[in-house]
Amino acid sequence: MAKRILIKPIITEKSSAQTEAANQYTFMVDKKANKTEIKRAIEKLYNVSIDSVNTIIVPSKKKVRNTKSGMQRGTKSAYKKAIVRVTYGEEIDLYGEV
Numbered sequence: 001m002a003k004r005i006l007i008k009p010i011i012t013e014k015s016s017a018q019t020e021a022a023n024q025y026t027f028m029v030d031k032k033a034n035k036t037e038i039k040r041a042i043e044k045l046y047n048v049s050i051d052s053v054n055t056i057i058v059p060s061k062k063k064v065r066n067t068k069s070g071m072q073r074g075t076k077s078a079y080k081k082a083i084v085r086v087t088y089g090e091e092i093d094l095y096g097e098v
Helices: 013-022 035-046
Strands: 006-009 024-029 050-058 061-067 070-076 079-086
Touching: 006 035, 013 024, 024 035, 035 050, 035 079
Parallel strands: none
Antiparallel strands: 006 024, 024 079, 050 079, 061 070
């Protein structure tokens, strides 16, 4: 069940800075999942205790690109993002053994 709620971690410059400064991690989650389900899934999957969970629904965006055959229009789909604060002293190993 935890694998269905958590889709993937979001690793960007901003999320990496939040991890170092405030011990917060960012995940892409299922749109139907609520905060308590997200908290339970992360605690079960990564064996850490969670202080708080904030959720954001990122809206879809229109994309246009120019190609040889003309302009192609499309949309980037919407998704739900969860920012999780882990208890002080604990951390989540997102990279594994890279």
